[in-house]
Amino acid sequence: xxxxxxxxxxxxxxxxxxxxxxxxxxxxxxxxxxxxxxxxxxxxxxxxxxxxxxxxxxxxxxxxxxxxxxxxxxxxxxxxxxxxxxxxxxxxxxxxxxxxxxxxxxxxxxxxxxxxxxxxxxxxxxxxxxxxxxxxxxxxxxxxxxxxxxxxxxxxxxxxx
Numbered sequence: 001x002x003x004x005x006x007x008x009x010x011x012x013x014x015x016x017x018x019x020x021x022x023x024x025x026x027x028x029x030x031x032x033x034x035x036x037x038x039x040x041x042x043x044x045x046x047x048x049x050x051x052x053x054x055x056x057x058x059x060x061x062x063x064x065x066x067x068x069x070x071x072x073x074x075x076x077x078x079x080x081x082x083x084x085x086x087x088x089x090x091x092x093x094x095x096x097x098x099x100x101x102x103x104x105x106x107x108x109x110x111x112x113x114x115x116x117x118x119x120x121x122x123x124x125x126x127x128x129x130x131x132x133x134x135x136x137x138x139x140x141x142x143x144x145x146x147x148x149x150x151x152x153x154x155x156x157x158x159x160x161x
Contacts, residue, residue, distance in 0.1 A: 044123070049107060050107060054102050060092075060093070065090065068089075068155065069082045071154070071155065073145075075118075076154075078118070080157075092141075098134060099139055101132050103129070103131070106128045109123070109124070110123075111123055120146075122146060123147035124145065125145045125147075126143065142160075143158050144156050
């Protein structure tokens with residue numbers, strides 16, 4: 001499989017696992033519509049979220065930020081525009097380079113009783129993912145998910161430290 005093929009496959013898996021289907025390239029190279037994809041509703045299994053967070057970071061690193069934003073929580077879409085998210089992810093990738101040796105470091109689940117800033121009350125789960133950038137510098141990104149009103153976990157943000 002060529003580089004674009006595995007990237008599309010990786011992105012499709014990450015997006016499907018997060019919970020919101022969207023048009024993606026299928027293995028055979030044809031477009032599969034949202035109505036044709038099986039939606040996966042995740043329980044808050046830490047091992048599943050760790051895998052998904054790693055897939056999302058890898059997808060963003062390889063140019064998949066637009067599709068990741070498209071599949072994100074409606075809450076995230078009100079906080080950050082698609083263009084700003086894509087630009088931010090591209091700048092982060094340009095700065096750190098392709099991340100290698102990705103691994104998850106910690107998983108935290110939080111129940112917020114009251115809204116905080118632009119974030120609504122509800123269930124959140126964050127996975128800290130670390131990797132080594134092209135300059136051999138350690139990079140830590142936190143991939144956060146929100147349990148949306150339809151009871152599906154979706155990406156609500158990615159932050160770097």
